[in-house]
Amino acid sequence: MAETGEEETASPEASGFSDLSDSEFLEFLDLDDESSASVSKPGPSELPEKDGKSVSLQNWKRGLDVSSPMERFHLKYLYVTDLSTQNWCELQMAFEKELPDFLTPEKAAVLDTGASIHLARELELHDLVTVPITTKEDNWAVKFLNMLSMIPTLQSEGCIREFPVFGEVEGVFLVGVIDELHYTAKGELELAELKTRRRPMLPLEAQKKKDCFQVRLYKFIFDAMVQGKVTPEILIHHTKLCPDKPLGPSVLRHARQGGFSVKSLGDLMELVFLSLTLSDLPVIDILKIEYIHQETATALGTEIVAFEEKEMRDKVQHYMAYWMGHREPQGVDVEEAWKCRTCNYADICEWRKGSGVLSSTMEPQTKKAK
């Protein structure tokens, strides 16, 4: 299985030895956080609100007019986990998108351990090969090549891990990765999502809710893909990929080694589309979440999740209304205010002050005029 490795082409003096060998195994995935230091924040802080008149003088160049979060954050698409984070707390997710996140070391360590466990599981099934890439086209090409190698495995009822999914949902393009797909003894296609936990305890209800939402969304997107609803045109429209842009040499080499004679990204997209729709892949029958303890790998619990498409779609629609700029972001309900205790943005968040608890107790007798 191929894994993309970023290559610095921007700095001319580093052109010599920056290549990663394309057969390098990924032994350490520790991403250096130093790159986040150079994030330039497009200051959304100083928008002059003026007097409410529509600022729609069409030829004002800069986006002074109101824009959706998708535009403000310069997003062409969202990750599935963006929406599950949004399920946890919409405001926290919004803060994370606009401020470079400052994870505490403890939190980072838990995430890191989780990532390692997931990587170890993936390595049980196949080796990883690093393919140097320089463009987003290369990156998607590698993703497609991985899919092309996994689909036949799935078709012959094998087990695959880290399967990419993408598609348009409620007008917004979503990109994600399914942990694992396999068939049960009864021949049903089962999605298995692994969640590792720092403490050997069952997850709280709020955690389960979020995880259930995540796997339902995966099924929704995967099903749409095998049903031919996700076309190359839709993909290109949202991602602005250039199907004719030449692919990097390492990607082309990797494709050839995989037995795919493709010249362009467009070729690959067609191939993936055909493979997805002509392989007789079923929709996902069963959604399963497994919780295990990080340190001991002890099983903590297994959830079989009902699809409940209607509820899931209503939720997505509500979330997308935020992303499209149709409504303001919301914080958690009072009964979930405990989430704020571990939130990095609690001190700059205005939600708790303005919501429920106070406003109801602060107007005691104004209504009792009889």
Add this chain to the structure above:
DNA sequence: ATTGCTCAAGGG
């Protein structure tokens, strides 16, 4: 140039 723009999930 008026310039540009994404590896997803990782856990609570």
